[in-house]
Amino acid sequence: MDEVKGSLEDLPVECVPTWTQEQLSEGFARIRDERLLELPGQPDFPRRLPWLAADAGCEERAEAANYYFNLWSYPTPYFARVLPKKDKRLVFKTDKLPEGRVNWSAHVAPVVRVHGELMVLDAAVEPERPLPIAEWLPRFSVAGEFDVALCRDRAQLTGCFDAVPVAPSPPKLNDPRAGIALRLATEWGLQEILGRDPYRLLGDCPPWLPCAEPEPTPDPDRPPTIRTFRSDRMDDIPLWSPIYVVGSNFVEGLTTVRITGAGVDELAPIDECNMHRILITKVYDPGDYQVTAFNGALASPTVTMTIE
Incomplete structure (x- = not known):
C-alpha cells in the first residue's frame, strides 16, 4: 500500500473502473436500500448493509457492497x-452515535469513475447520494492530514493490490461475534440506546427514505414495556456504565422506573426519556435487580437486570 498512497492529486485514477451516470445512481440506491442480509437469529427480518453503524465496520460494508x-x-x-498521517485523525460528526462523532483510525468505501471523476459510494457518510472524492474526504478529514490509496482487491490495510485479482466474497453471517454479522448487531443496539425503534429504522423506514407510516406517539393510558437493557458497551451492564432501559411506550415526565435488589428499593433517577429508551446514569453495585416501569399506576412486567 505504501507504493500507491499519497495525495489525491497524485493517485493513478485511470485504473479505477468506469460507470455510467445511470449505473452510479441506480447502483447507489440499490446498495443503500435493498435488504440483502438474513441473520440466523432474524430469519423474517432481512437487513440492509449496516449504514447506521458509522463507528466501525467500514471494511465489512465496503467488501459486502462490492460483492453485490x-x-x-x-x-x-x-x-x-484513507489513513491519517502520524499524530492526525479522521473525525466524522454524526447523529448515528450517542457521542455525536467518531474518531476513525482509517476509513474505506467503494469508488468508481464517472466522466473521469472519482465517485465514492458511502451511505454511512452521505446517504442521499454518491460523493465526488474531493467532497467525501472533507466530511471526516482535513486537507494535508491524510493519505489516500485506490485499492483494487481488498478493503483492509494489507493486500491492497495482489498479484492475482481477488473475486469479491459474500458476507459471512453465521458468526454473530465477527464480520458483518457483528456490525449488524451493533447497528441494532445503537438504535436502541439512541432511543430509536430498530424495527422501524432498519425495516421499512430508514431515515433517508419517506415512510408511509408516521412515527407513533406514547400512550399514557397504557402500561410501558421493557424489552432489554443496554450499556454504552452495547450489551451487558458493567459497573460504572450508564443503563439504557429499552422498551416502548415510555412517556417523558410520567414514566417511572423502580429498581429493587442488592439492598436497593427505589425509584431510579431518570436522566433522559423518550418513547423507546430511558437513560439512567446512577451507579448501582454489581448484582441482580428487578426492574419495573410504570405509567402512573400502570405497570410493565418486571424484568431482571444483571450488573457485573
Missing part, C-alpha cells in the same frame, strides 16, 4: 482507503 455490485454485473468498484 459484482453479483449484479456492475463493473466491480475499487476501494478508496
Whole structure:
C-alpha cells in the first residue's frame, strides 16, 4: 500500500473502473436500500448493509457492497482507503452515535469513475447520494492530514493490490461475534440506546427514505414495556456504565422506573426519556435487580437486570 498512497492529486485514477451516470445512481440506491442480509437469529427480518453503524465496520460494508455490485454485473468498484498521517485523525460528526462523532483510525468505501471523476459510494457518510472524492474526504478529514490509496482487491490495510485479482466474497453471517454479522448487531443496539425503534429504522423506514407510516406517539393510558437493557458497551451492564432501559411506550415526565435488589428499593433517577429508551446514569453495585416501569399506576412486567 505504501507504493500507491499519497495525495489525491497524485493517485493513478485511470485504473479505477468506469460507470455510467445511470449505473452510479441506480447502483447507489440499490446498495443503500435493498435488504440483502438474513441473520440466523432474524430469519423474517432481512437487513440492509449496516449504514447506521458509522463507528466501525467500514471494511465489512465496503467488501459486502462490492460483492453485490459484482453479483449484479456492475463493473466491480475499487476501494478508496484513507489513513491519517502520524499524530492526525479522521473525525466524522454524526447523529448515528450517542457521542455525536467518531474518531476513525482509517476509513474505506467503494469508488468508481464517472466522466473521469472519482465517485465514492458511502451511505454511512452521505446517504442521499454518491460523493465526488474531493467532497467525501472533507466530511471526516482535513486537507494535508491524510493519505489516500485506490485499492483494487481488498478493503483492509494489507493486500491492497495482489498479484492475482481477488473475486469479491459474500458476507459471512453465521458468526454473530465477527464480520458483518457483528456490525449488524451493533447497528441494532445503537438504535436502541439512541432511543430509536430498530424495527422501524432498519425495516421499512430508514431515515433517508419517506415512510408511509408516521412515527407513533406514547400512550399514557397504557402500561410501558421493557424489552432489554443496554450499556454504552452495547450489551451487558458493567459497573460504572450508564443503563439504557429499552422498551416502548415510555412517556417523558410520567414514566417511572423502580429498581429493587442488592439492598436497593427505589425509584431510579431518570436522566433522559423518550418513547423507546430511558437513560439512567446512577451507579448501582454489581448484582441482580428487578426492574419495573410504570405509567402512573400502570405497570410493565418486571424484568431482571444483571450488573457485573
